[in-house]
Amino acid sequence: MIYTKIIGTGSYVPKKMMTNDDLKEFVDTNDEWIYSRTGIKERHIVTDEETVDLAEKASLIAIEDAGIKPEDIDLVIVATVTPDNYFPGVSQLLQARLNLREVMTFDVNAACSGFLYVLNIADKMIKSGAYDTALIIGAETLTRLTDWRDRNTCVLFGDAAGAMIITKSDTNNIKDVICGSRGDVDDLLICKNVGIKDPVVNAVGMQDHIHMKGSEVFKFATRILPKTVNDLLDRNNMVLDDLDYIVAHQANERIISKAAKDLKFSMDKMFLNISHYGNTSAASVPLAIDQAIKSNYLKKGDKFITVAFGGGLTWGGALIEL
Ligand SMILES: CC(C)(COP(=O)(O)OP(=O)(O)OC[C@H]1O[C@@H](n2cnc3c(N)ncnc32)[C@H](O)[C@@H]1OP(=O)(O)O)[C@@H](O)C(=O)NCCC(=O)NCCS
Incomplete structure (x- = not known):
């Protein structure tokens, strides 16, 4: 029986931080409303970085955390609704950045549930015996899709990437x-x-x-x-x-x-x-x-x-x- 486990994680947020007070520049809002309705105080947003830049930084940390070499990875799946192009996908851009082998790479669009979707897919692909080690990522620059005049939505979102390395295992960790x-x-x-x-x-x-x-x-x-x-x-x-x-x-x-x-x-x-x-x-x-x-x-x-x-x-x- 093939099982799966997490062997490394990494994450990255862009440097620029925007507080609730900073949002007053764009829309009629205030810290009290945002914090009491959502729990949000601040968010990080991209300036010149693209989704693949965030994905790359999170991935490098996850690879180091896992103690593997990039050539050990035989599957890459990126969850994103903010790809930098229609094609190539963030996953292919990332493959080139990380100098990975010529392995299967693809993007998945399932909005905020995207990481659970890519975890589900990678988990089953490894458990099938066809793949050994997957790099899975959730990477978004949602603030590039945000209407900064709409106070109902612009106060909610921020940009970030998170990465995980999962491998086949003798122990049943991803249950x-x-x-x-x-x-x-x-x-x-x-x-x-x-x-x-x-x-x-x-x-x-x-x-x-x-x-x-x-x-x-x-x-x-x-x-x-x-x-x-x-x-x-x-x-x-x-x-x-x-x-x-x-x-x-x-x-x-x-x-x-x-x-x-x-x-x-x-x-x-x-x-x-x-x-x-x-x-x-x-x-x-x-x-x-x-x-x-x-x-x-x-x-x-x-x-x-x-x-x-x-x-x-x-x-x-x-x-x-x-
Ligand atoms: C968006 C959300 C925080 C709004 O909270 P709410 O308590 O439902 O507030 P409402 O939408 O009823 O708006 C109440 C009032 O606040 C106003 N308001 C909305 N956004 C505001 C803001 N950023 N600042 C100040 N006032 C705001 C509205 O215009 C409305 O005013 P009105 O009564 O004069 O029309 C809440 O509905 C929510 O979190 N929904 C889920 C969103 C979500 O998680 N989306 C992502 C899913 S992955």
């Missing part, structure tokens, strides 16, 4: 990964930008921005987060008490605390870093896991569930023992 989606409610969180419709007539295309029905997304998130945790526990004949921690997608502290309350799980065991980074989409979960491990919040032997939700609508969760 289960599940994902789901509902395309029928796509309009709750959407960014339409797929080229120009009727390009002969409309020679100049309009760049679209993120549109969100905030309170409906909130309701979806607070329902799907505990449901995904309970689904994972049921599938693995476990109960909540068997878990040491939950590392949830950092979209809104109120979503995380409502889920903890509904699950009857201590808030002390819900990892939080949202105040410093905001919602970094697909980077949120690997950034959180990397910081949780490096700060010794998560320790060897700990059992945790990581869970995310996002545009699509999409969601995913993983049960992991470190």
